[in-house]
Amino acid sequence: MSTADDPGMNRTSSIETLIHSDAVERLSERDASLFSHDPLVVEAISERLGWVMLASDTDEVLDFLYELRRETEDADIADVVLLGMGGSSLATRVLSAVLEHPDVRLHVLDTTCAEDVARLIGRLDFKKTFFIVSSKSGSTVEPITLGELFFHNVARELGTAEAAEHFFAVTDKDTPLSQAAEAQNWRHVVHARESVGGRFSALSMFGLVPAALAGIDFERLVDSAIRMEKLCRGEETFANPGAHLASFLNDCLQEGRNKLMLVLPRHYRPFGMWLEQLVAESLGKDGQGIIPIVTSKNRVGTSIHSDQCVVILRESGDEEFASYAEEIEQLGPVAEFIIDSPYEIGGEFIRWEFAVALVGFLMGVNPFDQPDVASSKAMTNALLRGDEFTAEPSSISELEDLIVPGDYIGILSYLPERAASHTALVESAACLEEKFSVPIIIARGPRYLHSTGQLYKGGPNTGVFIVLGDDDSTCDIELDGKPFTLRELNDAQRKGDIISLIERGRRVISARNLSEIIDYCNSLSR
Secondary structure (H helix, E strand, C coil): CCCCCCCCCHHHHHHHHHHHHHHHHHHHCCCHHHHHCCCCHHHHHHEEHHHHHCCCCCCCHHHHHHHHHHHHHCCCCCCEEHHHHHHHHCHHHHHHHHCCCCEEEEEEEECCCHHHHHHHHHHHCCEEEEEEEEEECCCHHHHHHHHHHHHHHHHHHHHHHHHCCCEEEEECCCCCHHHHHHCCCCCEEEEEEEEEEECCCCCCCCHHHHHHHHCCCHHHCCCCCHHHHHHHHHCCHHHHHHHHHHHHHHHHHHCCCCCEEEEEEEEHHHHHHHHHHHHHHHCCCCCCCEEEEEEEEHHHHCCCCCCCCEEEEEEEEHHHHHHHHHHHHHCCCCEEEECCHHHHHHHHHHHHHHHHHHHHHHCCCCCCCCCCCCCCCHHHHHHHHHCCCCCCCCCCCHHHCCCCCCCCEEEECCCCHHHHHHHHHHHHHHHHHHHHHHEEEEEEEEEEHHHHHHHHHCCCEEEEEEEEECCCCCCCCCCCCEEEEEEEHHHHHHHHHHHHHHHCEEEEEEEECCCHHHHHHHHHHH
């Protein structure tokens, strides 16, 4: 079976471009001029390339993590809660789902949905919980708001001094979060490497501190990453796994296959979420982009459309997926990656980081910025201030009139993460996919604002977005010292993104609740 590491695949043009430009060597040497000739852009990129040797340069990091584990191993801790968004949270979601941590429950809270937050608060014994507030900038509204909320709750129960012993901050130096945590005497304020950007930070302090506190074997994870990093920094392009994945993706893109179907076993789906951000936010700009779609093997069906390619990740002992890969290899471009151990996910982080950076070079886009992300944040802040805007999204009944061949549908859901709601969303997505023969993405808000939202606004205008609210909910949480509640923040994020999408000429449908989509799908079947 062909894989993305097989030089026999028809990817000659992209490989030759990488070779003739010395792209692998220049990336390995952190030569920012690979991506731009503009001195200001080159300077900005040069400050974001610390990830290139991140795995190999971890001696001080590992020493700190061992000390952290020794310091906390006698604490009677049952839960570790990470409060973060995007690059500060998605890698931890992967590690929590894929790797063993039998003695501690590791939670990732990356939402402002009051119901989800209240549910977690009700499950925790604060005396037996560590909280990690993660934000590179130290000013991201979701983790800062949630960090303040949880700290106030814990302090009311345990007292301020004892509460501080349960809190950790991971952030850059001299950020608002760092200053606030130091002022409150939190247990640890961990400073991340400033030259590593959010979505390339999986194996930085943002991913490794939660892993250490949860009891994950972080050294084994890093060892896997080091092995892959050496291969991806190797000068022989034809033996370079990152370069081969990059050329596979770019060759598919040049053939018009800009929809990347990511097929993973169920417990690896969070890795798909991490890949969504890396691919979408790095490459979805300037009207270009690769559209990542995390899917299951039964949704790829019996054909791969002319605008799609497929990547499969599976473990070596997964015979069901092995059989499936053989079936779909004949249907279109497929790359398959087989890992022998879940800890090899560390190497997959590295493979994809190098590959996506090289695809950015091949596409002629800067893979290290996110120029369209700030618009929704600014709009959210304006709405919370009471500013008024005129925006006219379409209704769900107009969906059929909005779709053209080559599109995809993005269901951007602000629903609580209830099992029943998820099932109904998946069933609705299957209905729409069958009716309109286009791929369907289900993205959670506000999580996607820090992830695939860059692609939705800055990438190709081929998405039709159904922004789904939860107007039936009455759950809310007051925020100490804030002029808004948690629900009001969540509503402002949803409405702000609708306005931002419309301002960029995107096709947007606003649905007040899940019933609107269910009723529409039922009407299609009649």
